[in-house]
Amino acid sequence: MRIEAIELRRVDIPLVTPFRTSFGTQDTRDCVLVRVVTDVGEGWSECVTMPWPLYSAESSDVVIPIVSAHMAPRLLGVDGIGPRDVARLLAPIRGHRMAKAGLEAAVLDAWLRAAGQSFASFLGVTATRVPCGVSVGIHDSTEALVETVGGYLDEGYVRIKLKIEPGNDVEAVAAVRRAFGEDVPLQVDANAAYEPGDIPLLRQLDAFGLLLIEQPFDEERLLANVDLRAAIDTPVCLDESAVSAQVVADAIRLGAVDIVNIKAGRVGGYLEAARIHDLCVAHGVPVWCGGMVETGIGRAANAVLAGMAGFSLPGDNSGFDRFYATDIVADPLRMVDGHLPVPTAPGMGFELDPEAIEAVTVERVLLEA
Numbered sequence: 001m002r003i004e005a006i007e008l009r010r011v012d013i014p015l016v017t018p019f020r021t022s023f024g025t026q027d028t029r030d031c032v033l034v035r036v037v038t039d040v041g042e043g044w045s046e047c048v049t050m051p052w053p054l055y056s057a058e059s060s061d062v063v064i065p066i067v068s069a070h071m072a073p074r075l076l077g078v079d080g081i082g083p084r085d086v087a088r089l090l091a092p093i094r095g096h097r098m099a100k101a102g103l104e105a106a107v108l109d110a111w112l113r114a115a116g117q118s119f120a121s122f123l124g125v126t127a128t129r130v131p132c133g134v135s136v137g138i139h140d141s142t143e144a145l146v147e148t149v150g151g152y153l154d155e156g157y158v159r160i161k162l163k164i165e166p167g168n169d170v171e172a173v174a175a176v177r178r179a180f181g182e183d184v185p186l187q188v189d190a191n192a193a194y195e196p197g198d199i200p201l202l203r204q205l206d207a208f209g210l211l212l213i214e215q216p217f218d219e220e221r222l223l224a225n226v227d228l229r230a231a232i233d234t235p236v237c238l239d240e241s242a243v244s245a246q247v248v249a250d251a252i253r254l255g256a257v258d259i260v261n262i263k264a265g266r267v268g269g270y271l272e273a274a275r276i277h278d279l280c281v282a283h284g285v286p287v288w289c290g291g292m293v294e295t296g297i298g299r300a301a302n303a304v305l306a307g308m309a310g311f312s313l314p315g316d317n318s319g320f321d322r323f324y325a326t327d328i329v330a331d332p333l334r335m336v337d338g339h340l341p342v343p344t345a346p347g348m349g350f351e352l353d354p355e356a357i358e359a360v361t362v363e364r365v366l367l368e369a
């Protein structure tokens, strides 16, 4: 395959309700779509960057400059490129994993569509549906939080994840447990908001029978998770820290992790995500599919990834309507009986809605060979 052009589209899509986490509140999804034009057809993907570098070092502002200046020149006009070549060609560039993931996924989409192959068959996924977990933002009151969680449980979500931060943690989890009982699968996500000195506070969460506590400490604090695991019963899950198969392998060897949240954007692409899945399965480490409030493009690909056999815990695979009133794909994923269907059409699993994409495009750059 030969990449003749790469188009980058910055999009800004309103969220149905503001989404508050320990690093801020979002009321729109500001990210970057990638379209690759090849000699065998087009492919699309999304970069899951945030508008500001608070989840990770990347941000949406940086994607277009870094792809334009340093990544596209390594891909445009090169003959014989397949999806497995993108990471290799971009490997000399340090970091910028969400930008790299977007380029690889767009090439994968074009390559699969040209071959008439689904992403599910490419990954060897035989699951026809995946369970839906939902990520619940920090609320102004426990009453409001309980009302929101009740609504998601009524919709059929099989797992609840609560965002927490210092000052919004034990009381919120206790209120949800009081309202819905001990049997609701429940986990928390700190988005790196705690310090090692908070370990006694985090130990209080052991009272609630949580599935896991996600990313309690800063991305670069691996050994603090070793201390935390020695101090609490709740399994420790990594998100922001789990940036590559290499880091996950070292975290496992260090005894710094019980469970891994896998996100293709965070690790540089779906192929690396599959490698992390295989690594964790080999070490008996449970994995689940994380979410970055994706549009229907990333949401479909994540539904396929979550279908891999080792994804043994419900992921942040929610229906599009958890975050959006309308989607930019023609076939938005809707939850049915607490599950999303695994897409089986050729390509990464979505069909675009060009008008909808046009309506949310705020910036566009076309890079040509």
Ligand SMILES: CC(=O)N[C@@H](Cc1ccc2ccccc2c1)C(=O)O
Pocket (backbone or CB within 6 Å): 019, 021, 026, 028, 029, 050, 055, 135, 189, 191, 239, 290, 291, 292, 293, 316
């Ligand atoms: C679903 C979930 O909790 N995702 C990320 C963090 C996150 C939170 C909020 C977001 C808002 C806009 C865009 C991306 C976002 C990602 C997480 O697991 O840590």
Ligand SMILES: [Mg+2]
Pocket (backbone or CB within 6 Å): 189, 191, 214, 215, 239, 240, 261, 290
């Ligand atoms: Mg997380």
